[in-house]
Amino acid sequence: MKSATFLRAALLAALSAASIGAAYAQVFIEAPSAPPPLRVEVMPPPPVAHGYVWDKGHWRWDHGQYVWVEGHWQAERLGWHWVPAHWAQHGPNWRYVDGHWAR
Secondary structure, eight states: OHHHHHHHHHHHHHHHHHHHHHHTOOOOEEESSOOOOOOOOOOOOOSSSSSEEEEOOEEEEETTEEEEEOOEEEEOOTTOEEEOOEEEEETTEEEEEOOEEEO
């Protein structure tokens, strides 16, 4: 009986881990030109003293043009670090990588 319960718990944990990994899969957006220079932002104080990270503003490609997304505070995830959204040149195009949490 204990081994069946343990097996179910292990299977549930494995399925949860797989679904979490899938939830963080990156979707790439490509643009034909480099993004404009980043804007200067004034970072407001965090909602509380600890437990938040700043997600800086960035350009996002939307319907054939760059659109500015303002920075904001994100609740911290213990054991993870925030990878900000960024653009990387990919051949003649530019590829957008959305901000995400990584271990």
